[in-house]
Amino acid sequence: MKSLILTGLVSCLALSLSGCAGEDKRPNVLLISIDQLRADHLSCYGYARPTSPALDRLAGEGVLFEQHMSSSSWTLPGHASLFTSVPDSIHGAFDTQMKIGEGQTTLAEHFQRAGYATAGFFSGPYMHPAFGMGQGFELYENCTSYKQRLDGAAVESWAMDKDVMRASHEDITNPIVYSAFQKWFGSREKKPFFAFLHLWDAHYDFIPPPPFDKQFDPDYTGPVTGRGFFSDPEIRADMPERDKQHLLALYDGEIAWTDSYLAKIRADLEAAGLLENTVIVVTSDHGTEFFEHGDKGHRKTLYDEVVHIPLVIRYPAALPQKQRVSAQTRSIDVGPTLLELAGIAPPPDIMGVSLLALARDPQANHPKRAVMELTSVGRNMRAVRSLQWKLIDDASAGKGYWFDLVTDKGELKPLSDFASEQGQKLENAYVGEVRKMEAHLAQFPPQHENSNVPKDVNRALSEFGYTGGDEPQKQAAPPPK
Ligand SMILES: [Zn+2]
Structure with missing residues (x-):
């Protein structure tokens, strides 16, 4: 029986390759x-x-x-x-x-x-x-x-x-x-x-x-x-x-x-x-x-x-x-x-x-946060966005801030009280996303030297007062070689 099935598969494959079988x-x-x-x-x-x-x-x-x-x-x-x-x-x-x-x-x-x-x-x-x-x-x-x-x-x-x-x-x-x-x-x-x-x-x-x-x-x-x-x-x-x-x-x-x-x-x-x-x-x-x-x-x-x-x-x-x-x-x-x-x-x-x-099913589970980055022409920044919040870590300007996208859709009123409960929550979420990228690079070593989580961004993170998770002064581990 087994051999018959195999023979059948081989025949189908041959037919398929020759174009005689049913369409793909x-x-x-x-x-x-x-x-x-x-x-x-x-x-x-x-x-x-x-x-x-x-x-x-x-x-x-x-x-x-x-x-x-x-x-x-x-x-x-x-x-x-x-x-x-x-x-x-x-x-x-x-x-x-x-x-x-x-x-x-x-x-x-x-x-x-x-x-x-x-x-x-x-x-x-x-x-x-x-x-x-x-x-x-x-x-x-x-x-x-x-x-x-x-x-x-x-x-x-x-x-x-x-x-x-x-x-x-x-x-x-x-x-x-x-x-x-x-x-x-x-x-x-x-x-x-x-x-x-x-x-x-x-x-x-x-x-x-x-x-x-x-x-x-x-x-x-x-x-x-x-x-x-x-x-x-x-x-x-x-x-x-x-x-x-x-x-x-x-x-x-x-x-x-x-x-x-x-x-x-x-x-x-x-x-x-x-x-x-x-x-x-x-x-x-x-x-x-x-x-x-x-x-x-x-x-x-x-x-x-x-x-x-x-x-x-x-x-x-x-x-x-x-x-x-x-x-x-x-x-x-x-x-x-x-x-x-x-x-x-x-x-x-x-x-x-x-x-x-x-x-x-629009209610199905899906990652809640998106990461955006810009490291070019003198800009060096990263944002983490959810439906309600966006935190921008602007290393080129040496500051971080966030927006409530529900009450401030146009992102015109930056908030920066990182000591507040909301500020801490957003920093934790931000760091969580950065850590995910670092872990991904550790698991799948980069194919060329450009792949890394830019260090300047992580440095800025500590400069604007991040106090969750890691020690504030600690820089991210270098990318795996
Ligand atoms: Zn374009």
Whole structure:
């Protein structure tokens, strides 16, 4: 009997390999990241303007996570966490000269090893394979219009180059990404796929094409064009309110334009008969600031306007429809969710937790705290956030403070009485999260020297008066070699 079963299995395998057997029924997975997309500018997240009809439709057919947090406030670490399911301190790609370690396994590699076809299409400089982002993709296509400047050149020559940054801000890539995706989609191997689309154009500059340029503020006649958002000194906190409002309208126009590509992609899947057997995920890497805390852009702070991002997952075959989850979730949770939906065992060396239980029952248990980090361009800070509280340990400014997000949603009234009961509770929670990351590194030794919990942050922790758990002056143990 046993031998018969084995013979049968071998035959099935042989048939399957030769393509004669039944089709591989595992779902396709399409992961779409819309760069710099603030959750609070999407209609399905409660925004007053209709910026996201296609995403709203996907959310209506799937699950929307209301409180989804990035690991950081800029492209490189935000996507590296999405790809590796660990926080920035662990994947190590938290600054411009750093990359995901080759010894680390990315989401694309997990799908590739499981026999999936893998393809990625990116459209911003920090998604370049020089940063390890291409690991696991059989095809990883550079869809920027200045790719000659990046491909083949030493990353040090362009990673902080002003001309490259300007070219990226002015670049228009939605049509390039979409056309590259379509080309691959039409000629791909007929087996389950994991595809990643990085849509860049909601990122500044804010120069949507007609009719999206006038969709939300058609009567404006002032000087703001949406160009030079980052570099133009006239775009500042004290600029006229009317001009500021127009900037927001142009950002919303970029979102609506990018959203229109979600509709095209959905239609392509439907036309190919693949809509119901494809997990569609839409998320982002960070938001951007429009002077909520006095500044513009991102990669500067860890306030909600730069870390609160959308997450929508559509897959009616295994997930409820019209589901909204109010529990807090993290970008590191996306990878294990997608692997579980594809029937691939979760790797042991990740810190994210699958969201399937929450998707099916919004009251299900899930880690209550999210960690966000920013260690780049002179900033060195970490935040730990729950639904009600956010503690920011700002080592670069030498101080720590927290916010009650229920009574102070805009994070405008920092609190810092660490001797109070609440202050102590939050410090303990913060230290608990730091210890978890240190323990993870001890269990899974880092693949390269960048992986460590930055010591300066721990030093700041003691300087602002931490008195729980460990001795206040004690620094964290160095990362294992
Ligand atoms: Zn980004």
